[in-house]
Each structure stands twice: as C-alpha cells, then as structure tokens.
Amino acid sequence: MNNFIIGIIVYVVSINLITFTLFGNDKRRSQKGGWRISEKTLLGLCVIGGAVGGFLGMRVFHHKTKHFQFFLGIPIIFILQVGIIIFLLVRRIY
Template sequence: MKNFILYLILYLIIINFVTFFLFWKDKRRSKRDAWRIPEKTLLIFSVVGGSVGGIMGMKVFHHKTKHLQFSLGLPVILLFQVGIAAVAFFKFG
C-alpha cells in the first residue's frame, strides 16, 4: 500500500507540472498567434489529476480566466478530486 501511495503522489506531481506547463505554453502561443493547445486537452489534463497545476497556470499566466469552464470548472474538478480522495482515505485508510 505504501508503494501505491508513493506512486500516486509522484503521478500527481508530474501531471500537475505537465498541466501547468501546458497552460504556460498555450498562453505563450496565444501571444504569438500560433497554433493553440485545444481547450479540451487542457481540461482533460486537469480532470486526470492536474487540476492544481491548471488553477496555478490560470492564476500565474492570467490565462483562460474569463472562460467559465475554466474559472469555475477547474475549482469544481479539484473539489471533486478532493472528495474522492477523502472517501478513499476513510474507506481504505
């Protein structure tokens, strides 16, 4: 069980870093009028565990802050993920 928790923490660190990087890259591309990362991709990375990285990317780079699906959606995704973690902790911990 300890290995599972270690791998989960490592996964969450990596996915949040990647999501943060994707928000940075998309913001950079938007300034250069270059090909953009689809919003669907940013949301998928947030749903699979990168919600903290997405929220941080929104705040640090002031990116997607006017889009309701991001400004409201990412905190809702994070709350859902925290709820799942709490249930799993109390049920299996």
C-alpha cells in the same frame, strides 16, 4: 508510506506539473499567434488530476481566466478530486 500512497503522490505531482506547463505554453502560443493547445485538452488534463496545475496556470499566466468553464470548472474539478483522494486513502487504510 506504502507504495499506493507514493504512487498517488507521484502521479498527482507529475500531472499537475504537466498541466501547469501546458497552460503557460498555450499562453505563449496565443501571444505569438502560433498553434494552440485545445481547451478540451487543457480541461481533460485538469479532470485526470491536474486541477491544481490548471488553476495555478490560470493565475500565474493570466490565461483562460474569463472562460466560464475554466473559471468555475477547475475549482469544482479540484474539490471532486480531493474527495476522491480522501475516499481512496481512507478506504486503503481501513
């Protein structure tokens, strides 16, 4: 693999781990009545590559599952991200 593909993999794994962790952290804070992570921040992380982590965070922590913008938005963001990654990889290969 070349450095471009390795860079994409490292970025995607990192941003998804961060997003997943923050979903869990926000769930814990909501249960304890503490300071919360904004929905804008959580969705923003999903938009910049963390959609898988956000989706898994929703499912594992049962957090934000009834919010329409999360329930429907995160899968749509994921589909768009996969399309972009495929486009970039195909473009880089040819």
